Amino acid sequence: MYRTCMPVLVTGSSGNVGRWVGEELHAAGADVRCAVRPPSSGQLPEGTVGFDFTDERTWAAAFAGVRALFLVRPPAIGNVRRDLLPAVAAAREAGVEHVVFLSIQGADRLRVVPHATVERWLQGSGLGWTFVRPSFFTQNLSTTHAPDIRDRDEVVVPAGRGRTAFVDTRDVAAVAAAALLDPAAHRDQAWTPTGPEALTYTEVADVLTDVLGRPITYRDPGLPGWFRHARTVLGMPVGMAVVTAAIYTTARLGLAAGLTDHVEQVTGRPPASVRTTAVREQAAWRRTPENPRGGQS
Template structure:
């Protein structure tokens, strides 16, 4: 697919009354969602975990919010129209970790829930997102699911150090293809859903990149852009689990990511959609554009942290 214009289509001001609450407002997807909504003139309430990073000064109202702290729920949801729901990776049991807060949002009168889910969640009951989707379908609150394919940002987050320090990409995906997507495109799709709840209620969108790549091809793009060879290691699940644990990944995340990479290895992660173009009016960013933009993340000289931060979800 040809590379399109890089600017987003102008997002019209929303048609609903009340603030739009963005959970995970400083994260990989939440932060650009806040920026997109503010740029569209929306009333944005950026929900951030107490003691965590703050949102940059600006028009968005910052409110403390913790999925497991009931005292933060009422102030965050009071008078809100919509909530962008982002599951923190460490919360692996959504039934107890998140559903009570979502029930509180419903009781507070929230009229639209937009969930950051993942590609294929509708057919994978094991992933936590499936539990959230099932609850929302039966909640009586209009919902929209954003089911992105695997984030390009995982290359600057979870896999950054191995690429930077070892010139190796350790992924148990075999030769399966993955429709990698830039989180900035996912954020634009989510913002579009939040800004027009009438149009998007009851719909599921699956933003993907413009091409499905094997990780051999991903390593080749990294090699070409970074000017050094990046090797793709093809570990089995046991070797991957040992590597991930040695890198500090919690067991719960090891299990989730192993399942996601297994989907890719089985050839089920390569499906492409035109959802980014349909909702933004432009082509999705490709991996070459992403790697060129984020090159500093893998710099062996400065050892700088990637601007995207760590994420494995999706």
């Protein structure tokens, strides 16, 4: 077994999980290089390197000297064979030995998701791999769904009464960081980080009601209603509205409720509950004096 002493490259380092992977690695004293998309003008922040999966000119500098790679499939990249895997192949040529891939719960069964294509490619690549297949991020509530909760006191998703095993992105990052720090111990393994409990969206709304001190309700708009809401209110691109409809249908069917103890097994500490994350993230749903009723008239 070896512990990482060569630079680790963190892709998606501005993202929901990547930012915490970078923090965890820094805290552990690892040599971290955070990949960010090159700005059109100005300097890159210290400790970062310009990198774009779709721009071959950025790859050599980003991969130079790197042994382990944290790989995020950006949601906007649908065609991973064309827009993601060539960069990973270049990383292998540049000397990367191990890839920790941020996948998705059930990627081993859901062959149609792009993550499954990446997993299969990595398994045949000769690279060491670790798959981190999280359940649904609790932070989706404080990002994607924040306007509904903040401005209209509603959680709006077409998930019926299905339960979801929400996970905090910091716990996902901690699992990924452990694998990046000790790749040999996690080689060719798949972890499925989940939170400690699977909640219905009615229960989520109850937690938010407690945390925020004002009533938050759950509304299931149905699939056509979700599609309209996602497009017109949340401003989602069509592809994302379709993918989220599929994800919430999975929850509705009861297929998103599976719990594991992988966070505790890998990190030695229990995963955060939805309540713990909600307390930490509550600023996302508070109305500010400048915006007392959010988007409502």
